[in-house]
Amino acid sequence: MTSSRIRVPGWNTATAAEGYRQVRENIAILVADHAGAGERAVPACPQWTVRDLIAHLTEICDRVITRFGGEACPIPESASAVELLKLWLERGPEADTLLAADGGGKSRGDIMVMDAFTHELDIRYALGAPPPEAHAAWLRGFEVLVSGLGASLGRHGLPGMRLETEGATWIAGTEPVAAVLSGAPADLYRTLAGRRSPAQIAAMDWLGDPEPWLRAFTWGPFTPPEAEIER
Template identity: 85%
Template sequence: MLTDHAGAGERTVPACPQWTVRDLLAHLTEICDRVITRFGGEACPVPETAPVAELLRLWTERGPEADALLAADGEGKSRGDIMVMDAFTHELDLRYALGAPPPEAHAAWLRGFEVLVSGLGASLGNHGLPGMRIEIEGATWIAGTEPIAAVLSGAPVDVYRSLAGRRSPAQIAAMDWLGDPEPWLRAFTWGPFAPPEEPVER
């Protein structure tokens, strides 16, 4: 996508307004390098002034190494799942920044959802809230503990973006709910995610 959008490196990312497109790519590349280093690989620090083309080269070269190190480690799956979620979430950030549509199908959808639903479930417990069911076409998850007291359903991209802190409380409440959404909204702030006060994406 970035190769097809020459000059987009300085464009602001709506979901991460403190970042440009180049900053987002640098973040992904730095995370990849950090994981490689943690699992015994050789560090390759990302230059602070590296342009988009250089960052894309590093991402393409280092990705397979990160995959291999995670696959070879007994604890790599959970860490790999988090990396998949992070990378896919930022791919969607990038798509919105470039005006590109979200994918209709993607290998990371279900893995990313599993990480986000798990995080929401922990947040529900921390807030003393009962469990809820998350539904998209073709998949269902339970966040928190049963019995459930609410159901959230909708288009995959809208539910995913809500779980990943990219939808405002009003946008989350406006989705398809069985039950009053209000008590659950505060649980959507967890870990690195916090819904923006005002919508940043349609």
């Protein structure tokens, strides 16, 4: 086992479909509330603007729908952020139906939600908007990231680690644990999702020496930036 949940009292245990829908709705609000949002650079995704990131999310949505028998909808290369967002909002309910039918499995449920929610946070940081205090995708996103870190710990021959945040605790990797990492939900999530530099990770609240663990935060699609990209 590469991760296990100890407690998550009070956390939103929404379905994957509910989490994915809230991401779409939140990003639509963010774009509407910030003039010229589409052209803003996204520090967490070098060489991408908010418009490029929304194009990515729209393409992922289309890919999932077509993979499971839905009709493809080509993404116009010249489409603006607002046009792409409109297309994503139109296609999203079809993806929600697939996620609901899947029963929340990580293959196309939790992982898809984690990716979308991580990019919602990318957009929030790009626009100077605060992370949400509550969100239907928090728990599902966290559990995918904790599982990925747990697998990375195993590949590096490292023992397990306990991760603690407000109202939730997980074990990444196998027990007994040899380190504890604590932080606010947004800080811990961004750390697990490769958005914090090694120096930032080491400066978090650790029980134990952080140095042996830093290499495990590079896994799958996530590589911590060399320098700080967001506070």
